[in-house]
Amino acid sequence: MRLDFGRKFITRLSMTGAFNLPNEYWLNIQATQKDIENLQTYLFERETPLTTGELVSFYIESRIAFEQQAAENKQKSGGKTYLPRDAYAAGDALVFPALGWRRGTVAAVRDGRNPSIGSFDVLTVSMDDQTERLFAARLETHPLNDEPAPVPQSDSLNLDLILREHGASIQRHLESALEADENLVQIAGRWFPRALLVDINQGQLNLAEAVLDMSGGEPLPTTALMKDIELPAGENPKLAEFSLNHALQNDERFDEVGPAGQVLWCLHRLEPDHVREVPPPLRYIEIEHDRGKMDSAMKSLEAQLDDELTPTEETDSRGGIDSIIITLIYPHLRAGTLPMSARARKLFPTAYESPRVRFTLVDGKTGQRIPAWVVRKHGYVFGLREWYKAHQLIPGSLVEVRRGKNPGEVIVEAKTQRASKDWVRTVIVGADGGIVFAMLKQAITAEFNDRMVVHVPDFKALDPVWEKKRSFDDLLLLVMRELAKSNPQGHVHAQELYAAVNLVRRVPPAPIFSALADRPMFKHVGDLHFRLDEDIK
Amino acid sequence: MSLLKPNAQTPFHIDFDWWKQNERDWQVFLRSLLCAEHQESFADVEAGDLIDWVDPETAEVKAVDGVQNALMTHCALLPEFLPERTALVEAVFRTFLSNGNVPLSAEELSARLGRPADTILRTIAGPRVYRGLRPLLKSSVTE
Numbered sequence: 001m002r003l004d005f006g007r008k009f010i011t012r013l014s015m016t017g018a019f020n021l022p023n024e025y026w027l028n029i030q031a032t033q034k035d036i037e038n039l040q041t042y043l044f045e046r047e048t049p050l051t052t053g054e055l056v057s058f059y060i061e062s063r064i065a066f067e068q069q070a071a072e073n074k075q076k077s078g079g080k081t082y083l084p085r086d087a088y089a090a091g092d093a094l095v096f097p098a099l100g101w102r103r104g105t106v107a108a109v110r111d112g113r114n115p116s117i118g119s120f121d122v123l124t125v126s127m128d129d130q131t132e133r134l135f136a137a138r139l140e141t142h143p144l145n146d147e148p149a150p151v152p153q154s155d156s157l158n159l160d161l162i163l164r165e166h167g168a169s170i171q172r173h174l175e176s177a178l179e180a181d182e183n184l185v186q187i188a189g190r191w192f193p194r195a196l197l198v199d200i201n202q203g204q205l206n207l208a209e210a211v212l213d214m215s216g217g218e219p220l221p222t223t224a225l226m227k228d229i230e231l232p233a234g235e236n237p238k239l240a241e242f243s244l245n246h247a248l249q250n251d252e253r254f255d256e257v258g259p260a261g262q263v264l265w266c267l268h269r270l271e272p273d274h275v276r277e278v279p280p281p282l283r284y285i286e287i288e289h290d291r292g293k294m295d296s297a298m299k300s301l302e303a304q305l306d307d308e309l310t311p312t313e314e315t316d317s318r319g320g321i322d323s324i325i326i327t328l329i330y331p332h333l334r335a336g337t338l339p340m341s342a343r344a345r346k347l348f349p350t351a352y353e354s355p356r357v358r359f360t361l362v363d364g365k366t367g368q369r370i371p372a373w374v375v376r377k378h379g380y381v382f383g384l385r386e387w388y389k390a391h392q393l394i395p396g397s398l399v400e401v402r403r404g405k406n407p408g409e410v411i412v413e414a415k416t417q418r419a420s421k422d423w424v425r426t427v428i429v430g431a432d433g434g435i436v437f438a439m440l441k442q443a444i445t446a447e448f449n450d451r452m453v454v455h456v457p458d459f460k461a462l463d464p465v466w467e468k469k470r471s472f473d474d475l476l477l478l479v480m481r482e483l484a485k486s487n488p489q490g491h492v493h494a495q496e497l498y499a500a501v502n503l504v505r506r507v508p509p510a511p512i513f514s515a516l517a518d519r520p521m522f523k524h525v526g527d528l529h530f531r532l533d534e535d536i537k
Numbered sequence: 538m539s540l541l542k543p544n545a546q547t548p549f550h551i552d553f554d555w556w557k558q559n560e561r562d563w564q565v566f567l568r569s570l571l572c573a574e575h576q577e578s579f580a581d582v583e584a585g586d587l588i589d590w591v592d593p594e595t596a597e598v599k600a601v602d603g604v605q606n607a608l609m610t611h612c613a614l615l616p617e618f619l620p621e622r623t624a625l626v627e628a629v630f631r632t633f634l635s636n637g638n639v640p641l642s643a644e645e646l647s648a649r650l651g652r653p654a655d656t657i658l659r660t661i662a663g664p665r666v667y668r669g670l671r672p673l674l675k676s677s678v679t680e
Binding site: 082084098099112113115116117120122133134136139142143144 | 575579581582588590591593594595596597598603607611
């Protein structure tokens with residue numbers, strides 16, 4: 001196929017004839033319409049949906065082949081290719097592959113003199129740089145007369161190297177270009193030409209709904225649905241599967257909930273309420289604050305708190321972490337969820353497009369399998385309410401999350417210990433809806449974080465406090481005041497305040513820490529401990 | 538010529554230009570070193586005559602001293618060219634022919650020939666220049 005890319009970069013044939021593409025070529029590459037057509041043809045020929053990552057390799061190879069061909073055509077257009085065995089006459093235009101495809105014109109021909117060689121000609125060639133050079137002709141034996149030896153591939157053309165150095169950026173821009181093309185459809189990260197899709201009718205979709213109904217909310221792979229749906233015989237099974245996926249995706253009854261690389265379908269209406277909607281304890285009403293007020297110690301503490309509402313750095317990549325220990329805060333305990341913090345995100349399954357991902361949590365001690373959901377958009381994992389109850393966890397309890405042995409599985413383990421009674425901070429709700437903290441002896445079943453532990457004797461007793469909807473400033477003052485009472489010096493640690501505020505309102509660390517840093521009434525007394533000075537307004 | 542006294546680390550080489558200008562029998566001597574095959578094929582080529590040498594990679598032609606080139610690219614590379622028992626000057630001279638006249642110090646020559654470095658140095662750094670064997674001048678290096 002002859003392509004005509006909008007080329008802005010100079011490709012190179014080196015002095016040895018080796019073809020190169022400069023580094024900037026890959027840094028600034030833009031997918032053209034011709035590129036997309038080329039990829040469509042590739043998908044047509046393969047008849048198999050492919051991911052952007054799989055298409056990137058073909059895209060790069062096509063570009064290299066095109067640029068190489070274009071460079072060679074350009075070089076060869078200068079005249080006859082010089083071969084030492086051929087005879088030439090004055091006036092002949094020649095190109096010299098072994099000299100980086102330089103060009104020249106034969107100015108004169110004379111007999112060569114070399115007793116070791118025998119009879120041959122010597123050409124005087126006027127080169128394109130105005131120099132004169134001599135070349136042998138009618139020379140029967142010379143390596144250049146043979147088929148050109150394969151030129152060692154330049155690193156600039158090594159697919160693996162290009163993928164390693166530029167793969168991510170090339171994939172990003174290719175993804176955008178593919179998304180903009182209406183002739184392609186994407187399901188679960190795989191692309192395919194729309195024109196090749198098999199028609200799926202309403203009756204077949206109704207059948208799929210019935211099959212999922214029968215499964216009682218348990219997600220099923222597309223292949224399981226295909227068994228009960230009569231698709232035209234003779235279709236390529238992969239194509240049929242992709243077409244069914246596409247039809248299901250465009251029908252609001254169905255939800256794709258598989259982790260990346262796996263397609264699982266569920267009925268929207270059979271999904272748990274708190275997967276479709278954010279559980280009330282996790283709902284955060286934006287509080288205006290300035291992150292710039294936080295000092296490095298606060299930012300460091302913020303990163304350790306594993307709050308899903310803390311903004312994640314874009315550079316965070318998956319991998320590198322095999323397990324983390326999360327300190328539960330009340331909202332997650334109440335909702336039966338775990339936060340998808342920047343660190344936790346690396347352990348839970350993700351997806352290309354699905355906003356919800358169904359997976360399995362496995363109790364690290366008992367092996368109990370717990371159906372769970374990653375709600376990507378809102379950053380939490382749902383499905384642990386009963387498990388928390390069974391382990392009698394409290395706000396401040398430690399939960400370990402580990403990478404599972406099998407894909408799609410994550411291990412969760414409460415840091416349980418022999419039940420004992422211990423003095424811990426306990427929240428007591430007054431008849432007026434006010435809260436106070438007191439150190440009381442409580443039954444403890446799991447290890448906890450000393451600063452974040454707060455025993456809540458009755459979850460429902462806190463509900464009216466949540467519903468009061470105090471202003472953030474009032475709430476902060478109230479909680480700070482109550483916490484200060486339980487310390488002889490009246491000092492409150494930022495971490496204690498974060499855990500306590502979240503007993504009555506969902507607030508990430510940043511607004512609390514910014515307020516501590518910014519408001520004069522909070523006096524820093526060292527090591528992130530603060531004292532309330534109510535004389536200062 | 539440099540006024541610095543050469544030592545065991547000073548590189549030497551065959552200064553063909555000096556030799557050609559200062560010794561009349563150089564042509565006869567060079568030709569005598571050719572192998573039997575080249576003695577025959579170069580019968581009509583005088584030492585010092587230029588021939589068309591063809592680059593084995595690009596087929597570009599360059600004018601080179603025919604006898605000297607044949608000697609250094611073929612004859613001097615034959616195993617019999619460097620006999621085990623030969624005069625020191627002869628051995629040094631032939632070593633340079635066989636290595637393409639890459640400069641070597643007395644110490645390096647000693648390692649190759651198994652003769653004491655100071656003996657080599659005394660021989661080739663003395664007042665008499667044998668067969669163009671001379672220290673490599675700095676100007677030659679930077680050329």
